[in-house]
Amino acid sequence: MSILVNNEWKIIQDGFSKEENRFFESLMSSGNGRMGLRGNHEEDYSGDSLKGTYVAGVYYPDKTRVGWWKNGYPEYFAKVLNAIDFIGIRVFINGEVVDLAKAKFTNYKRELDMKESVLRRSFTFISADGSEFDIQAERFVSYASPDVAAIRYSVSSKSKDAEISFLPFLDGDVKNEDANYNEKFWDYVSSKATEESSYVTMKTRKTEFTVSAAFTWNVIGADVVTKSAVNENNGEYVGVKIGTKVSKGATVTLEKYVSVVSDRYYEANKIEEVALKNAKNAKENGYSKLLEEHIAKWAAIWHMGDITIEGDVLAQQGIRFNIYHLNCTYSGDDPRLNIGPKGFTGEKYGGSTYWDTEAYCLYFYLGTQQPEIARSLLVYRHNQLDKAIENAQKLGVKGALYPMVTMNGEECHNEWEITFEEIHRNAAITYAIKNYTDYTGDESYLATKGIDVLVQTSRYWASRANYNKMKDVYMILGVTGPNEYENNVNNNWYTNRMAKWSLGYTVESLKLMKEKYADLYKAAFERLGLTDAEVAQFADTSSKMYLPEDKELGIFLQQDGYLDKEQILVSELDKNELPLNKKWSWDRILRSCFIKQADVLQGMWFLNDQYTKDQKIRNFDFYEPRTVHESSLSPCVYSIIAAEIGREEKAYELYLRTARLDLDNYNKDTDDGLHITSMAGTWMSIVHGFGGMRIKDGELCLAPFKPASWKDYSFRLVYRGRLLKVNVSEQGTTLLLEEGEAIDIVLFDKKVSLKPGIEFKS
Amino acid sequence: MSILVNNEWKIIQDGFSKEENRFFESLMSSGNGRMGLRGNHEEDYSGDSLKGTYVAGVYYPDKTRVGWWKNGYPEYFAKVLNAIDFIGIRVFINGEVVDLAKAKFTNYKRELDMKESVLRRSFTFISADGSEFDIQAERFVSYASPDVAAIRYSVSSKSKDAEISFLPFLDGDVKNEDANYNEKFWDYVSSKATEESSYVTMKTRKTEFTVSAAFTWNVIGADVVTKSAVNENNGEYVGVKIGTKVSKGATVTLEKYVSVVSDRYYEANKIEEVALKNAKNAKENGYSKLLEEHIAKWAAIWHMGDITIEGDVLAQQGIRFNIYHLNCTYSGDDPRLNIGPKGFTGEKYGGSTYWDTEAYCLYFYLGTQQPEIARSLLVYRHNQLDKAIENAQKLGVKGALYPMVTMNGEECHNEWEITFEEIHRNAAITYAIKNYTDYTGDESYLATKGIDVLVQTSRYWASRANYNKMKDVYMILGVTGPNEYENNVNNNWYTNRMAKWSLGYTVESLKLMKEKYADLYKAAFERLGLTDAEVAQFADTSSKMYLPEDKELGIFLQQDGYLDKEQILVSELDKNELPLNKKWSWDRILRSCFIKQADVLQGMWFLNDQYTKDQKIRNFDFYEPRTVHESSLSPCVYSIIAAEIGREEKAYELYLRTARLDLDNYNKDTDDGLHITSMAGTWMSIVHGFGGMRIKDGELCLAPFKPASWKDYSFRLVYRGRLLKVNVSEQGTTLLLEEGEAIDIVLFDKKVSLKPGIEFKS
Numbered sequence A, B: 001m002s003i004l005v006n007n008e009w010k011i012i013q014d015g016f017s018k019e020e021n022r023f024f025e026s027l028m029s030s031g032n033g034r035m036g037l038r039g040n041h042e043e044d045y046s047g048d049s050l051k052g053t054y055v056a057g058v059y060y061p062d063k064t065r066v067g068w069w070k071n072g073y074p075e076y077f078a079k080v081l082n083a084i085d086f087i088g089i090r091v092f093i094n095g096e097v098v099d100l101a102k103a104k105f106t107n108y109k110r111e112l113d114m115k116e117s118v119l120r121r122s123f124t125f126i127s128a129d130g131s132e133f134d135i136q137a138e139r140f141v142s143y144a145s146p147d148v149a150a151i152r153y154s155v156s157s158k159s160k161d162a163e164i165s166f167l168p169f170l171d172g173d174v175k176n177e178d179a180n181y182n183e184k185f186w187d188y189v190s191s192k193a194t195e196e197s198s199y200v201t202m203k204t205r206k207t208e209f210t211v212s213a214a215f216t217w218n219v220i221g222a223d224v225v226t227k228s229a230v231n232e233n234n235g236e237y238v239g240v241k242i243g244t245k246v247s248k249g250a251t252v253t254l255e256k257y258v259s260v261v262s263d264r265y266y267e268a269n270k271i272e273e274v275a276l277k278n279a280k281n282a283k284e285n286g287y288s289k290l291l292e293e294h295i296a297k298w299a300a301i302w303h304m305g306d307i308t309i310e311g312d313v314l315a316q317q318g319i320r321f322n323i324y325h326l327n328c329t330y331s332g333d334d335p336r337l338n339i340g341p342k343g344f345t346g347e348k349y350g351g352s353t354y355w356d357t358e359a360y361c362l363y364f365y366l367g368t369q370q371p372e373i374a375r376s377l378l379v380y381r382h383n384q385l386d387k388a389i390e391n392a393q394k395l396g397v398k399g400a401l402y403p404m405v406t407m408n409g410e411e412c413h414n415e416w417e418i419t420f421e422e423i424h425r426n427a428a429i430t431y432a433i434k435n436y437t438d439y440t441g442d443e444s445y446l447a448t449k450g451i452d453v454l455v456q457t458s459r460y461w462a463s464r465a466n467y468n469k470m471k472d473v474y475m476i477l478g479v480t481g482p483n484e485y486e487n488n489v490n491n492n493w494y495t496n497r498m499a500k501w502s503l504g505y506t507v508e509s510l511k512l513m514k515e516k517y518a519d520l521y522k523a524a525f526e527r528l529g530l531t532d533a534e535v536a537q538f539a540d541t542s543s544k545m546y547l548p549e550d551k552e553l554g555i556f557l558q559q560d561g562y563l564d565k566e567q568i569l570v571s572e573l574d575k576n577e578l579p580l581n582k583k584w585s586w587d588r589i590l591r592s593c594f595i596k597q598a599d600v601l602q603g604m605w606f607l608n609d610q611y612t613k614d615q616k617i618r619n620f621d622f623y624e625p626r627t628v629h630e631s632s633l634s635p636c637v638y639s640i641i642a643a644e645i646g647r648e649e650k651a652y653e654l655y656l657r658t659a660r661l662d663l664d665n666y667n668k669d670t671d672d673g674l675h676i677t678s679m680a681g682t683w684m685s686i687v688h689g690f691g692g693m694r695i696k697d698g699e700l701c702l703a704p705f706k707p708a709s710w711k712d713y714s715f716r717l718v719y720r721g722r723l724l725k726v727n728v729s730e731q732g733t734t735l736l737l738e739e740g741e742a743i744d745i746v747l748f749d750k751k752v753s754l755k756p757g758i759e760f761k762s
Helices: A018-027 A268-285 A288-305 A313-329 A356-368 A371-383 A385-394 A423-442 A444-464 A493-516 A516-525 A530-544 A585-592 A598-608 A613-626 A634-644 A646-660 A678-691 B018-027 B269-284 B289-306 B314-328 B357-370 B371-385 B385-394 B426-442 B444-464 B494-515 B518-528 B532-543 B585-591 B600-606 B613-626 B635-644 B648-659 B674-689
Strands: A003-005 A010-014 A035-037 A053-055 A057-064 A076-080 A089-093 A102-115 A117-126 A134-139 A148-157 A162-171 A184-194 A199-206 A210-220 A222-231 A237-246 A249-261 A307-310 A466-468 A474-477 A694-696 A700-703 A712-719 A720-729 A732-739 A741-749 A750-754 B004-005 B010-014 B035-037 B053-055 B059-063 B076-080 B087-092 B104-115 B118-126 B132-141 B148-157 B162-171 B186-193 B197-204 B210-220 B226-234 B237-246 B253-264 B308-309 B467-469 B473-475 B695-696 B699-702 B713-719 B722-729 B732-739 B745-747 B751-752
Touching: A003 A750, A010 A018, A010 A313, A035 A134, A057 A598, A057 A720, A076 A249, A076 B076, A089 A148, A089 B674, A117 A288, A148 A162, A148 A237, A148 A268, A148 A288, A148 A750, A162 A199, A162 A210, A162 A222, A162 A249, A162 A444, A162 B699, A184 A237, A199 A268, A210 A237, A210 A268, A237 A249, A237 A385, A249 A268, A268 A288, A288 A313, A288 A356, A288 A712, A307 A313, A307 A678, A307 B076, A313 A646, A313 A678, A356 A371, A356 A423, A356 A678, A371 A423, A371 A444, A371 B053, A385 A444, A385 B087, A423 A493, A444 A516, A444 A530, A466 B053, A493 A516, A493 A646, A598 A634, A613 A634, A634 A646, A634 A678, A646 A678, A646 A732, A678 A712, A732 A741, A732 A750, B004 B732, B010 B018, B018 B059, B035 B132, B059 B473, B087 B148, B104 B745, B118 B289, B132 B289, B148 B237, B148 B269, B148 B289, B162 B197, B162 B210, B162 B226, B186 B226, B197 B269, B210 B237, B210 B269, B237 B253, B253 B269, B253 B289, B269 B289, B289 B314, B289 B713, B308 B314, B308 B674, B314 B357, B314 B648, B314 B674, B357 B371, B357 B426, B357 B674, B357 B713, B371 B444, B426 B494, B426 B699, B444 B494, B444 B518, B444 B532, B494 B518, B494 B532, B494 B600, B585 B751, B600 B613, B600 B635, B613 B635, B635 B648, B635 B674, B674 B713, B732 B745, B732 B751
Parallel strands: A700 A741, B699 B745
Antiparallel strands: A003 A010, A010 A102, A035 A053, A057 A076, A089 A162, A102 A117, A117 A134, A134 A148, A148 A249, A162 A237, A184 A199, A199 A210, A210 A249, A222 A237, A307 A712, A466 A474, A694 A700, A712 A720, A720 A732, A741 A750, B004 B010, B010 B104, B035 B053, B059 B076, B087 B162, B104 B118, B118 B132, B132 B148, B148 B253, B162 B237, B186 B197, B197 B210, B210 B253, B226 B237, B308 B713, B467 B473, B695 B699, B713 B722, B722 B732, B745 B751
């Protein structure tokens, strides 16, 4: 059995078990935003393993599998691609291949150092004759040089002199486990193996992305007695076999310097040159220097983004795990990339982009990175506006409907109740524009690009809503809200409310532009073919949007007819019935009152300043007891509102539900990869929930409390050119403006003037 | 180009076109309830063709294909199986193989004689050297001996002496075009070919149905000069090659006597014996005698079931085509069989049984056959009650929910909005019990078997409905009604109304049994574990069932919120938008007010005597203009109600929409097979619609009118031991009691006493 060790900075697997290999492979994933990989073994492992190496933005449009076709379904959907395996090193000890599925071994340890973003492994290999060898492997995917990775692999011979050979290789013959029709997604392009270096270039079918991987190597601690290039499987497998002799007690170390590049960044016909050159440069720089630069980059990330928790090592490990993986997944330097739900940790779910990006992840990057990073996420959607317009056309509606799931702007999902009906995603995308603008104070994105997104999605809403003459209101029929345990409902409060808001925000933004950016305003009007009449229609649709509510209960109604359902609370259910999505048939879930994830409450979070505390209390008290939180995106929103209405224990209890979701394998699916996007929700629970962070009327507001079981906690905020540290302990809240100019903020409804370097204590 | 010739008794294809081959193959299908086949060529045909031979009840559980799995989906679904090809005869003329996809030919004619149920083909084959041969083929699947088929295949040499060889064969190596994963469904068991006879036995995978086909042969008009057994493809292909010499002007005829049997009727290890014996017996009886017995059986069918229409040959051909195929599909002698939507004419749609059987087909068999035939359809459902109970359990509901689509009682469908939510099917199944009992006057099925179906489905309804305290009503949430252009709606009027009726009918039936069949009543109470409290609950749920209506418009509401939709009429749509199911995305269809098929009107048809003419007019006038009739089951119900409310032209116009659905290839899908179940709807349009036939208070009622373009029309009714002929002409209605004792019926609300053999004229 393996043990997952509690540690503030590390994820440590102590001992090995075949059954848990995929689980730990997922946890130990690493990445630099440009590429990433699971915590697979470098040497052979013939047991159960999900091999996974992923290159950002390189995808394959797999043919859709569907039971009953519906008009409007996409025929293909973009799939994250398992790419060239570049970590592989076959290891021969006196001719015996090291393979932990077959060999005897002891002292197994796999350890991800999150501070340095380095994966280390060590074990003692016991050869057939009983002699022992200590093996240590260390690798990192450089955050400083995003095309480069490096591996250090050492073997110490403990019992006797030995012949140790390494075969570092590149393998282009890889598959996706989740291919719908068991197809191979890659074609061979070229490769070459020499004694000094090797490369292999592969091209994806259909999408024709070219990816090249190259490596060079170095051996330390022993003489190389033989070396010979290896080229197998029609060139798809290349490497070099290196023979060494190691005396008893001595250690031989192989360094493998890898570069992986794609034609997304370099010309396709030159990428093998680039890859080879990168690999050679890396070798010249040497392992230590590369590692140093890499650690320095991570130090900067942690400096801005770390959260410390004293007195609760599990919580500390959990939040760092989340911050770590969010940074592995997205580095924000390329607006064509986004945040896949599994990042670089598994294949599951086609596409890379869900509304998770805008509704959850954006908050994290806004708070912990310079604004350009978050802005890249907005630009991504702006770049895909044309495809969103096509998508709406396909469905017979005007304006733009962003896809539910996408890679390149095209819809990747095919469940009619989601693909066609979960249209609230449009509002999250426009809300992100407000969120970014309010937090950063930067109106330039809104005025130059965002306005197009606002207008086109407003056109969608105005066209999608239907005017009900009898009631003199606009209604939105046939939708699925954030709570996917309701399908094809009429007038989902959240959807209507956010459409109303979105239309109104577009009108407001146009007004703002007219006043402050007259030229941009004029250009936008022309570019978009806007008329005053259309803007008036936006305003009218917004003002007459129907919002279901129950006046007696004082709550907003999740949708028309919600109160006709049998009203049972989750607490009244037999525990054996949970989780509903495993225990109940789909129709039973649908007709029940149970809620998968924040729906009305999601609206009260986004439009937080438009509702009173009383309204929040009534809606929270009605909906939370009916919510099963069977989405990892659910608890954080409830936790934030609970904190806001003074339910500190409840806020903490909800925070706990996702704080260690993958580490504790809560959903029994960590094997498939990690829940990257929901990690941002945990960060939000702490910063927006416990910390009470909001932007109100252009001001940063805080209202922290401390969970009872923690000694203290701190987080930093990157805010308008400043770095602010917030520490919360029993003694109260301490604020320190670590970088940037003096600023006024609001702490517990009182204005506080912060001066650089001077602590403020409440 | 082929021409479909207008003819009152025949379907004639004059001329041949490759593009239309599948279409005519479908039209020319034949069957005897036990087996059936498409109108494929006997000789080789290498062009486009859907080869199809089907053995009733022999199915394969193909692995489900699904995009996104939902709890409760079946993993397998039963598929109609293409079985051993038994019609095959390779024909060699001077060594040249006859294959109309490759050879020259003229005078092609394919003709289905519906009166005799015989398929005839003739053409002149032109060999490579230009010499000509007249070829005639004739075959039938015996209605008198349901395991037997016979073929007569003649070649006349017109130009010169010739060597004519035949290779009659059986081919067990067949596939389904619609296999989800391109699997083969059959395994080889055994075969033998001798010069006199051959057989091949195959077994289905998984379900292990064993089917054996055997044949013997006879040659007339020429000497057999060579003969040799053929055994190829590991025994899956067996036959005998027969060489003859034919002088110029002479004709050689091959007779092929086939028997096909399955282990559904005979012991698996003896079926090849049985098949061989049947084939030999057939040969001994001779072709003419077999044909004579077969025609006699069809004469009896036509005697009871024919409808004549004078003055409209297309209408005459259309209705006979429907009557013919309904009888080919179902002969009612085996209650384990049912009526597949494509019968024996194609592969499309898994399963054999939909609610079509009870809602449409039952009326036809009740009116045109002895009651045992219709009763078999009821027994089929009673036999599957246990599986329906399992099905309900799987979905977390009490009682029995019959599957949407089934072969053996297990659900075959996997679209959540249909499979789990189109639960109104339960009511059609119980309604059929009432329909049968009212029409035949036979209460024995109800009292011995039907009561179990009634109670178990009532348990389902009582459990599935939820009590709404605030409104003191029962509601049924999350359903799909007959109108499948609405999914997951609340309180579909039809579903609620039929559930209310069904619960009430169960209570009534128990009361009836208590009074008339006390022993059966007591036994049923015990067998079903009933209590008075449970019966009271049925009554309460029935009486407090919520039925949405709009009092202002005076209509029943299709479902909650229907009037919130944008109210547009079909006549206001651009014609290019139709059919909606091809032109609009699914969500757009769902949120529109457009109706696929009779929904509220279906309820007004089933519960016809419970609504006033005014109510029918208001609901018809509201819903018909919103109905796109994109199900072939839709127009007949509207046509019947239109006739009832005096809209004779509208009734006729609606009748026309399905009268020749397949003959005119209205939906462009006749290639796949025929729409068997909707054929019953056309019969209903004439008998219930134009003829106004109803059962009211135990009496047969008629109220006929004549469509203006017809000279006259007549139909017969098999009714309670009588045969009644109804003729409707300009002069009025003539009734003739052709068989059975005197009876009082109601004609246009007036009682009429009919005496045997004495015509009554209105």
